[in-house]
Amino acid sequence: MLKNKKLAFIGAGSMAEAMISGILAKKLIQPQQIFVTNRSNKEKLLLLQKQYGVKTFVNDESVLSDIDIIILATKPKDIAETVEKIKQYTTKEHLIISVLAGVSTACISQLLGHEAPIIRTMPNTSAAVGESITAIAPGEFATSAHLELSETLFKAIGEVAIVAEDKLDAITGLSGSGPAYIYYLIEAMEIGAREIGLDDKLAKQLIAQVLIGAAERIKSTDLSSQTLYKQVMSPGGTTEAGFKVLESFQYQEAMVECIKRAAQRSTELGKLYSFIK
Numbered sequence: 698m699l700k701n702k703k704l705a706f707i708g709a710g711s712m713a714e715a716m717i718s719g720i721l722a723k724k725l726i727q728p729q730q731i732f733v734t735n736r737s738n739k740e741k742l743l744l745l746q747k748q749y750g751v752k753t754f755v756n757d758e759s760v761l762s763d764i765d766i767i768i769l770a771t772k773p774k775d776i777a778e779t780v781e782k783i784k785q786y787t788t789k790e791h792l793i794i795s796v797l798a799g800v801s802t803a804c805i806s807q808l809l810g811h812e813a814p815i816i817r818t819m820p821n822t823s824a825a826v827g828e829s830i831t832a833i834a835p836g837e838f839a840t841s842a843h844l845e846l847s848e849t850l851f852k853a854i855g856e857v858a859i860v861a862e863d864k865l866d867a868i869t870g871l872s873g874s875g876p877a878y879i880y881y882l883i884e885a886m887e888i889g890a891r892e893i894g895l896d897d898k899l900a901k902q903l904i905a906q907v908l909i910g911a912a913e914r915i916k917s918t919d920l921s922s923q924t925l926y927k928q929v930m931s932p933g934g935t936t937e938a939g940f941k942v943l944e945s946f947q948y949q950e951a952m953v954e955c956i957k958r959a960a961q962r963s964t965e966l967g968k969l970y971s972f973i974k
């Protein structure tokens with residue numbers, strides 16, 4: 698499906714790189730089918746060129762006329778400037794995929810000024826190891842064929858869930874930002890491990906396997922997460938003693954509020970950078 702397609706990434710940040718490395722690792726397409734541009738960090742383009750063999754372009758958006766799929770991967774605040782620069786080189790024949798938090802397909806359509814199909818998505822940086830979960834939602838002008846093409850692309854970097862666009866802010870707060878919550882937890886576990894006398898290398902191995910095991914477990918059982926943590930907890934044992942400390946710091950409440958605030962921020966970003974009043 699993607700064999701003869703050309704892809705262009707507008708914005709070469711962490712998300713674009715995670716996607717490029719994931720897509721190429723799966724050998725879904727060849728490096729020379731991928732074009733990348735960036736506004737401020739030209740060294741990053743050289744790095745991507747060297748590391749992945751992709752093609753790069755700077756201040757020459759005319760390259761896009763020959764591209765099939767354009768992936769918008771700039772920050773939400775840059776959406777208007779980005780679309781302004783590319784719109785004259787795009788037509789209804791292009792498939793536009795956005796990974797931007799908050800920004801709606803209606804907003805991008807309005808900025809483009811034509812009826813190109815747009816798919817709004819929310820992947821995460823685990824794309825770099827083929828383990829993203831990407832939610833994808835079709836905009837007004839996208840057909841089932843566009844959705845299928847996007848699904849194929851994102852399946853190369855992990856799992857895909859097709860959703861209605863109005864779910865994307867919530868998904869952004871949960872699984873778009875989610876890896877960061879887990880890395881923060883990992884950092885805390887590393888600090889704790891150090892303080893109880895474990896060396897960093899061993900601690901990393903132990904923590905990684907705890908996370909992999911727990912993730913595999915929740916995927917393969919119908920038991921609730923509460924049942925699973927209670928299975929670990931012996932009365933009067935170590936886990937219970939540790940949990941009491943977590944509860945005293947309102948660990949669970951903090952995470953619930955974190956997810957709600959992140960989702961709300963996605964909605965706020967959409968409003969801040971939308972030109973549809």
Ligand SMILES: NC(=O)C1=CN([C@@H]2O[C@H](COP(=O)(O)OP(=O)(O)OC[C@H]3O[C@@H](n4cnc5c(N)ncnc54)[C@H](O)[C@@H]3O)[C@@H](O)[C@H]2O)C=CC1
Nearest residue numbers: 708709710711712735736737770771772773775779797798
């Ligand atoms: N980082 C993450 O974990 C995730 C990010 N996203 C979304 O992906 C998008 C990019 O995020 P990051 O990669 O973290 O940001 P980033 O800041 O690392 O990369 C964005 C890049 O876009 C470039 N840029 C800005 N305007 C441009 C223009 N007009 N033309 C070409 N390049 C331009 C900037 O120079 C920058 O290098 C954001 O909209 C974010 O909401 C989505 C899912 C996860």
Ligand SMILES: O=C(O)[C@@H]1CCC=N1
Nearest residue numbers: 797798869873874875
């Ligand atoms: O922090 C952000 O705004 C982006 C969206 C999801 C993950 N990173």
